[in-house]
Amino acid sequence: MKILFSKEVEKTTISIMKKNKSATYFGLGVTDPKGIFGTTINLKKKFGQDRVFDVPASENALTGFGLGMSLNGNKPIMVHQRMDFFLLAFDQLINNAAKWKFMFGYQKKMSALIRLIVGKGWGQGPTHSQNFQSLFANIPGIKIVAPSLPSTVKPLLEESYKDDETVLFIEHRWLHNVQENISRKKKFNKNYINNVQFLNKGVDITLVSWSISTIDILKSYNILKENNISFDHIDLVSIKPLNIKKIYSSVKKTGKLIILDNTSHEFCSIGSEIISSLTKIDPKVFSKKPVILTIPDYPTPTSYYLTKSYYKDQKDLFKYVYKLTQKKISYQRKFDEPHDIPDKLFKGPF
Amino acid sequence: MNIKKNDIINYYFTAQKIRNVELKIAKEYQKQKMRCPIHLSVGQEIPASAISNCLNKRDFTISYHRAHAHYLSRGCSLEKMISEIYGKKTGCSKGLGGSMHLIDLKKNFIGSTAIVSSSIPVGVGFAYSLKLKKNKNKICIFIGDASVEEGVFFESLNLAVLKKLPIIFLCENNGYSVYTNLINRQPKKRKIYKMAEGIGIKSYYFDSSDPIKLFKGLKKIIKNKISEPLFVEIKTHRYLEHCGPNIDDHLGYRKYQEINFWNNNDPLIKLEQYLIKNNILSQNSVKTFKDNLDIKINKAFLKAQNDKALTVKEFNKLLNK
Numbered sequence: 214m215k216i217l218f219s220k221e222v223e224k225t226t227i228s229i230m231k232k233n234k235s236a237t238y239f240g241l242g243v244t245d246p247k248g249i250f251g252t253t254i255n256l257k258k259k260f261g262q263d264r265v266f267d268v269p270a271s272e273n274a275l276t277g278f279g280l281g282m283s284l285n286g287n288k289p290i291m292v293h294q295r296m297d298f299f300l301l302a303f304d305q306l307i308n309n310a311a312k313w314k315f316m317f318g319y320q321k322k323m324s325a326l327i328r329l330i331v332g333k334g335w336g337q338g339p340t341h342s343q344n345f346q347s348l349f350a351n352i353p354g355i356k357i358v359a360p361s362l363p364s365t366v367k368p369l370l371e372e373s374y375k376d377d378e379t380v381l382f383i384e385h386r387w388l389h390n391v392q393e394n395i396s397r398k399k400k401f402n403k404n405y406i407n408n409v410q411f412l413n414k415g416v417d418i419t420l421v422s423w424s425i426s427t428i429d430i431l432k433s434y435n436i437l438k439e440n441n442i443s444f445d446h447i448d449l450v451s452i453k454p455l456n457i458k459k460i461y462s463s464v465k466k467t468g469k470l471i472i473l474d475n476t477s478h479e480f481c482s483i484g485s486e487i488i489s490s491l492t493k494i495d496p497k498v499f500s501k502k503p504v505i506l507t508i509p510d511y512p513t514p515t516s517y518y519l520t521k522s523y524y525k526d527q528k529d530l531f532k533y534v535y536k537l538t539q540k541k542i543s544y545q546r547k548f549d550e551p552h553d554i555p556d557k558l559f560k561g562p563f
Numbered sequence: 564m565n566i567k568k569n570d571i572i573n574y575y576f577t578a579q580k581i582r583n584v585e586l587k588i589a590k591e592y593q594k595q596k597m598r599c600p601i602h603l604s605v606g607q608e609i610p611a612s613a614i615s616n617c618l619n620k621r622d623f624t625i626s627y628h629r630a631h632a633h634y635l636s637r638g639c640s641l642e643k644m645i646s647e648i649y650g651k652k653t654g655c656s657k658g659l660g661g662s663m664h665l666i667d668l669k670k671n672f673i674g675s676t677a678i679v680s681s682s683i684p685v686g687v688g689f690a691y692s693l694k695l696k697k698n699k700n701k702i703c704i705f706i707g708d709a710s711v712e713e714g715v716f717f718e719s720l721n722l723a724v725l726k727k728l729p730i731i732f733l734c735e736n737n738g739y740s741v742y743t744n745l746i747n748r749q750p751k752k753r754k755i756y757k758m759a760e761g762i763g764i765k766s767y768y769f770d771s772s773d774p775i776k777l778f779k780g781l782k783k784i785i786k787n788k789i790s791e792p793l794f795v796e797i798k799t800h801r802y803l804e805h806c807g808p809n810i811d812d813h814l815g816y817r818k819y820q821e822i823n824f825w826n827n828n829d830p831l832i833k834l835e836q837y838l839i840k841n842n843i844l845s846q847n848s849v850k851t852f853k854d855n856l857d858i859k860i861n862k863a864f865l866k867a868q869n870d871k872a873l874t875v876k877e878f879n880k881l882l883n884k
Contacts, residue, residue: 281688
């Protein structure tokens with residue numbers, strides 16, 4: 214059975230709103246004909262305009278509006294078509310969402326599920342492709358998750374909505390058209406928060422990724438396996454809370470770590486936190502220097518030509534796999550797809 | 564318009580209670596046992612007392628950093644407020660929030676916050692939920708004159724009007740944002756309630772220096788159930804400094820005429836005199852009321868002083884909830 218990421222988002226949003234009669238869903242463009250990149254079409258028809266509605270361009274107030282609603286039992290699912298727009302809502306996120314329960318002595322819960330879409334490609338440029346996961350991760354009182362495979366969507370979205378805290382659901386745009394073959398009998402993992410998932414097991418090296426970077430690594434599986442690289446591949450899914458113990462169990466075994474994070478910069482990154490935490494558990498856990506592959510320390514340029522080498526790709530991954538394992542990787546480089554589109558079907562404009 | 568005798572007595576009792584509590588806080592503060600910022604409402608008792616008397620008991624309230632008057636006017640627990648300021652575990656927020664984070668869910672006072680205008684959209688969202696759930700109650704969102712300068716104020720009002728929500732925005736205009744006069748922050752010719760009107764909300768203006776006119780006016784406009792938001796601006800004056808227990812008029816950031824006017828036109832005293840003059844309350848009953856009030860207040864302070872704070876163990880247990 215084939216499942217499509219965007220359809221999983223839609224199906225799950227519908228089931229959440231069916232199960233929770235007081236759930237609401239709003240954000241700029243939610244009732245658009247294209248329905249947030251195909252993830253939520255026709256929801257207004259199903260649930261009515263009191264529960265599903267489009268909104269003015271007021272990200273700050275809207276976040277507070279959603280949080281206020283949750284105080285009286287209408288917990289919202291909110292969405293931003295670009296995480297960059299969500300910056301305007303930082304006061305509500307950090308001073309209210311993350312702290313309300315605490316500053317009133319733990320007598321009242323306030324929370325929302327917020328989908329934040331990360332952009333990439335087609336000249337998104339400096340302010341349409343950012344991922345602020347590191348900024349969020351430093352604030353106590355917020356949870357951060359990032360689905361990768363379509364099969365993570367349903368259980369993760371449901372678990373995130375049930376959570377007592379505000380959960381930021383970091384959804385990479387290039388995942389929307391990803392398809393996955395699953396057996397009908399597949400039992401979905403019900404617990405992703407404070408957990409990790411091992412997508413592959415091996416002994417030579419540990420690869421850690423999340424979100425789109427997990428798909429990037431998945432695309433390299435064939436080549437890695439053909440070249441006899443035996444690897445643990447950890448898909449974080451839960452950025453915060455971070456299950457460092459499970460990551461440690463893998464790195465303890467392999468001694469070698471590559472973290473691929475194509476959505477953010479290195480300084481104060483999630484990858485840095487992982488390496489720092491592992492070192493604190495056991496400074497000798499690494500037999501070779503750990504590697505973080507991220508985007509460089511400058512904003513994302515817009516031009517097609519300037520973004521060619523901006524994101525880390527297969528070549529970079531293999532270079533470091535070789536460096537750490539000393540196992541040569543030979544493969545046929547494919548040159549069919551332009552680097553700035555998620556798949557052949559994408560033709561723009563945004 | 565005829566005002567019920569009981570209503571106006573309650574109005575006065577509420578305002579006097581706030582005054583006495585606030586003055587007691589100011590007096591005790593120098594003992595350095597209330598170790599958090601306090602933004603007192605001495606002089607600003609009238610707006611909150613008036614509106615509270617017009618609201619239903621089950622109506623909701625949300626406020627900002629100068630919330631003592633709002634909290635007390637809704638009948639919220641005095642003991643818990645004082646304990647909170649003393650940082651004790653019997654405080655309304657167990658000591659985690661202090662003076663700026665008051666809450667009393669039994670009285671539907673859903674919170675007060677410390678970042679200017681941060682609670683406004685929360686109140687608007689709450690109202691949306693009330694409407695969605697067909698709850699007949701409304702919410703009163705207290706704000707100050709500087710609150711209207713934040714972008715989120717405009718955004719929130721826009722949403723409130725758009726969605727036709729049961730909200731009363733109560734703007735206490737005391738003319739200052741810490742030391743900065745209103746004329747240095749907003750265009751002189753523009754009135755706050757007129758600006759709100761421009762956003763699309765029905766707006767009213769009152770001056771608390773005439774507490775009777777204010778009360779009668781509010782009684783007329785505040786209905787039991789409202790189906791669209793209202794904005795009420797009330798001119799008021801704080802006698803003490805922005806934050807803290809002292810009078811700071813010697814700093815000279817307020818004009819002599821302005822200070823003098825309010826010193827000679829204390830709305831609370833005016834209200835008291837009106838009640839006595841019109842034989843609504845006798846001089847004696849006012850005195851008895853004040854004496855009993857002070858006993859209650861002193862009791863609350865003694866309790867707060869003797870109560871314990873959360874232990875480290877208790878706090879950790881709370882954190883893991």
